[in-house]
Amino acid sequence: MAVDSMVRVAIIGSTGYGGVELIRLLQAHPRVNITSVISSSSAGVPISKGFPHLTNIVEQDLDDLDIEIIARNADVVFTATPSGVSTPLVPKLLQAGLKVIDLSGDFRIKDGEVYEQWYKHPAADSAYVEQAVYGLSEVYGDEVLGVDFVSNPGCFPTATLLGLIPAVEAGWIDTSSIIIDAKSGVSGAGRGLSLTAHYAEINENLRAYKVNRHQHIPEIEQVLSDVKGEQVTVTFTTHLVPMTRGIMSTMYAKVTGEHTQEEFVELYREYYKGRSFVRVRDNGVWPATKEVSGSNYCDMGFQLDDRTGRITIISVIDNIVKGASGQAIQNLNLMMGWEENLGLGYTPVYP
Numbered sequence: 388m389a390v391d392s393m394v395r396v397a398i399i400g401s402t403g404y405g406g407v408e409l410i411r412l413l414q415a416h417p418r419v420n421i422t423s424v425i426s427s428s429s430a431g432v433p434i435s436k437g438f439p440h441l442t443n444i445v446e447q448d449l450d451d452l453d454i455e456i457i458a459r460n461a462d463v464v465f466t467a468t469p470s471g472v473s474t475p476l477v478p479k480l481l482q483a484g485l486k487v488i489d490l491s492g493d494f495r496i497k498d499g500e501v502y503e504q505w506y507k508h509p510a511a512d513s514a515y516v517e518q519a520v521y522g523l524s525e526v527y528g529d530e531v532l533g534v535d536f537v538s539n540p541g542c543f544p545t546a547t548l549l550g551l552i553p554a555v556e557a558g559w560i561d562t563s564s565i566i567i568d569a570k571s572g573v574s575g576a577g578r579g580l581s582l583t584a585h586y587a588e589i590n591e592n593l594r595a596y597k598v599n600r601h602q603h604i605p606e607i608e609q610v611l612s613d614v615k616g617e618q619v620t621v622t623f624t625t626h627l628v629p630m631t632r633g634i635m636s637t638m639y640a641k642v643t644g645e646h647t648q649e650e651f652v653e654l655y656r657e658y659y660k661g662r663s664f665v666r667v668r669d670n671g672v673w674p675a676t677k678e679v680s681g682s683n684y685c686d687m688g689f690q691l692d693d694r695t696g697r698i699t700i701i702s703v704i705d706n707i708v709k710g711a712s713g714q715a716i717q718n719l720n721l722m723m724g725w726e727e728n729l730g731l732g733y734t735p736v737y738p
């Protein structure tokens with residue numbers, strides 16, 4: 388570690404949405420020095436040239452991806468790299484003595500065959516998958532303290548799992564009845580160009596995609612099965628919404644036993660007691676994506692339908708903050724034994 392107790396951080400994938408958001412958040416973090424912003428395609432160029440909003444804030448040049456140099460200049464590396472890229476990269480960083488927080492899906496799924504079935508490319512070395520601690524901070528935060536490698540959760544799983552886990556753990560919902568209807572802003576697809584993210588294709592449009600085929604299904608099922616202690620399967624449908632940031636996950640499940648809506652609110656408030664980033668709304672108040680935009684909050688609300696016996700749980704996050712870079716920094720804080728909200732006290736941008 389650096390002598391002055393500041394942690395030296397390098398970011399790989401600095402020119403993507405997750406990487407640029409890490410820079411925005413970390414440049415204001417009181418215990419972090421960003422020593423290197425790395426690009427595999429634009430090394431040598433000042434980052435503010437491609438991202439003028441960073442002018443006079445971060446004026447570093449983008450560095451090459453050279454693991455020896457990174458290991459000399461950094462203590463912790465964030466890999467904000469696409470799935471498939473992290474698979475061979477992360478083991479090399481760990482072998483070089485670095486701590487790693489990986490934002491991709493490559494180390495989240497513990498069963499390699501399941502990973503390959505959903506991600507359609509080879510799974511990572513199982514020893515590293517085993518080593519990775521799944522960093523859903525409010526649930527597994529205690530396991531993150533002092534470890535070298537955190538696999539940061541996916542954006543949809545973050546909103547969805549935070550919304551379901553307390554009820555599943557308490558046995559208050561029938562897990563065979565869970566249906567998840569999730570919507571994301573376009574930044575969730577990353578900065579690369581694609582036809583679906585093209586303005587004329589997404590503006591004034593609403594599109595379902597990867598129905599029953601989304602790579603976040605096995606991640607959600609893995610965690611819910613772990614919590615429940617038996618296999619849980621879910622129906623999960625994602626939609627692309629014409630907005631830049633934000634995820635709303637709307638979850639439906641049959642309630643088991645006699646529980647009122649007020650009791651659900653109380654159950655969740657108790658579960659997340661002391662965890663400042665989860666805000667459980669008052670009875671009958673539902674959250675909207677703008678109410679968390681630019682922040683690390685996950686807000687949720689409930690509505691019980693007495694006619695059907697189903698509970699509707701609505702959970703919102705900013706996909707790039709709590710769904711990626713913000714939670715990754717929360718995990719850095721937990722890894723280092725700092726307050727989990729250090730450097731993350733952003734009030735949502737409203738309107």
Ligand SMILES: NC(=O)C1=CN([C@@H]2O[C@H](COP(=O)(O)OP(=O)(O)OC[C@H]3O[C@@H](n4cnc5c(N)ncnc54)[C@H](OP(=O)(O)O)[C@@H]3O)[C@@H](O)[C@H]2O)C=CC1
Pocket residue numbers: 399400401402403404405406425426427428429452466467468469470472490491492540541542574575576577578579706707710711
């Ligand atoms: N966007 C979101 O809301 C979320 C994203 N994630 C995950 O986080 C990761 C980053 O996502 P996001 O920032 O949106 O993606 P982007 O596509 O916006 O950026 C990814 C970056 O990775 C770098 N990269 C590409 N290929 C390589 C390579 N071979 N070696 C090193 N670097 C490479 C590129 O930068 P350069 O060319 O400069 O090297 C690129 O800018 C992904 O795995 C994504 O699935 C997770 C949760 C939410």
Ligand SMILES: CC(=O)N[C@@H](CCC(=O)OP(=O)(O)O)C(=O)O
Pocket residue numbers: 470490491492493540541542571572573574575576577602603625627
């Ligand atoms: C809007 C949109 O396209 N979102 C992406 C989120 C991808 C992602 O974050 O991928 P991993 O978590 O698996 O790394 C998607 O639905 O595939």
